Amino acid sequence: MKEQNHDKELFKRYADDVYTKNDARSLLDMLKSQEGSEAFDQAAREVWQEAEAAFQGNTDNCYKEDARNLLRKIEVKRTFHIRRLLKPAIGIAASLLVALLIFHLWRIDSPQPSPLIAVSTQPGEHRTVTLPDGSTVMLNACSTLRYPEEFNGDQRLIELEGEGFFKVERNEQMPFIVDCKDIDVTVLGTQFNVKAYSSDDLISVNVESGKVQVDFTDAMTRLSANEQVVINKNSGEYSKLRKTSQKVATWRSGQLQFDHTPIHDVAKELERMYNCKITFSPGQEFDNIITGEHENTNLESVLNSIQYTSDIRYRKNGNTIEFYKE
Numbered sequence: 001m002k003e004q005n006h007d008k009e010l011f012k013r014y015a016d017d018v019y020t021k022n023d024a025r026s027l028l029d030m031l032k033s034q035e036g037s038e039a040f041d042q043a044a045r046e047v048w049q050e051a052e053a054a055f056q057g058n059t060d061n062c063y064k065e066d067a068r069n070l071l072r073k074i075e076v077k078r079t080f081h082i083r084r085l086l087k088p089a090i091g092i093a094a095s096l097l098v099a100l101l102i103f104h105l106w107r108i109d110s111p112q113p114s115p116l117i118a119v120s121t122q123p124g125e126h127r128t129v130t131l132p133d134g135s136t137v138m139l140n141a142c143s144t145l146r147y148p149e150e151f152n153g154d155q156r157l158i159e160l161e162g163e164g165f166f167k168v169e170r171n172e173q174m175p176f177i178v179d180c181k182d183i184d185v186t187v188l189g190t191q192f193n194v195k196a197y198s199s200d201d202l203i204s205v206n207v208e209s210g211k212v213q214v215d216f217t218d219a220m221t222r223l224s225a226n227e228q229v230v231i232n233k234n235s236g237e238y239s240k241l242r243k244t245s246q247k248v249a250t251w252r253s254g255q256l257q258f259d260h261t262p263i264h265d266v267a268k269e270l271e272r273m274y275n276c277k278i279t280f281s282p283g284q285e286f287d288n289i290i291t292g293e294h295e296n297t298n299l300e301s302v303l304n305s306i307q308y309t310s311d312i313r314y315r316k317n318g319n320t321i322e323f324y325k326e
Contacts, residue, residue, distance in 0.1 A: 114148035121162075123275035126252070131158070135176065138165045140251050141272040142197070163195040165249040168210075182233060186213045192223075193249040197272075200265045203231045208248040256294040256302060263288040263312065267323070274299040281324035288312060 121127050121139045128138045132150050139145055143162025156176045168176045170189025178185040180196035182203055190210025196203045205214050206228045213222050214229055221229055221240055231238040250257045256273065258266055263286050267278040276299060280286050288310050294302050303314050303321065315322050 114150040114152055116146050116148055118144060118146045120144040123272055131156075133169050133171065133174075133176075135166065135168045137167075138249075138252060140164065140195075160194060160196060162197055163193070163251070165191070165193045165252060167191050183214055183216045183231065186215070187211070191248075197268065199268055201232060201234055201262055202265055203233060205229050206248045250293070254295075256297070258290045258292050261290050263290055263306075263310075263323070266290045266306070270299065270302060270321075275319075277320045279320065279322045281322060284325050286312070286323065286325075 119127065119129050119139065121141055121143050123141050125141055126138060128136055129145055129147075130136050131147055133156060135156075137145055137158075137160075140163035143160070143164060145162075145164060146159040148157075151174065154174060156171070156174050157179060158177070159179045161181070164178075166176075166178070166187075168187050168189050168191070172188050176187045176189070178194055180194060180203070181198065182196060183205070185192070185194055185205055187210065190212055191208040192210070192212050193206045193208070194204075205212065205223060207223045207225055209225050211222060211224050213220065216231055216238070217236070219238070221238075223229060223240070226242055226244045226246075228241045228243060229238055230241070246257075246259070251273075256269065258269075261269075264280075267280075270276065271278055290306060290310065292305060292309065294305065303316075306312055307314060311325055312323050313326060315324065
């Protein structure tokens, strides 16, 4: 009797959605055997009958007469059909319960997603973020990083919009993945730079040490130290380069570095670094490709350098610069 009452209470707790992980496992174990299934059937009948009695006893006075009339109408049908319907109904309920139990146990045992933290930078601002695993990310200007409070499961997944230099703690059992919308960068432990601004035409990944895997729309490549991949979002073309003499992420020390960069991307880079607004003269074509390095220089010096090495001219009005051609 004591065991029967325990089974009934167990079923009631589950029906009320108030149960522990051990309760769910006990119900699942009970339903695996014939004897346990019969105990479940009995517990379900008793809970059903008690619920029906409670409904009849606690109905408000204004509804009691309607309830009596309804019960009288279904009483005869219930007498003839209850035995025939009860068994398959309980069987269906048992099947559904097994499925629900398996799902809830899976949900309880599965790592739950951790709340996301978002960190953003303003124009001209750099910011270093330490992640839950001890890895660090230095964000360039106008970038946003999203990462969980804790890394759960079998991977360390973060999201980046903009540019960041990563120093990733090695963990072969939990790969580190940077989701940049257009590409994914997967590593075990390394140092690398990702530049993936949604407003830029080019995306680039540069590796300082270790190895990374870069997955994009319909291709994949692996990079080692001193290697770089550049993807053109407009054309879908990409190039893999090896540059032993070029430093990675020179922006960390305030430098600017352009390597066959479209002038429109150069303009966006200057806007982010110097918090200015750059426009292009209407009706003129600007397909220039810019290459050059600028160490700790001011905006005027960079503009003069662009003017000196190309046919682009500029005029300045306060914080707004217009590029034009003569």
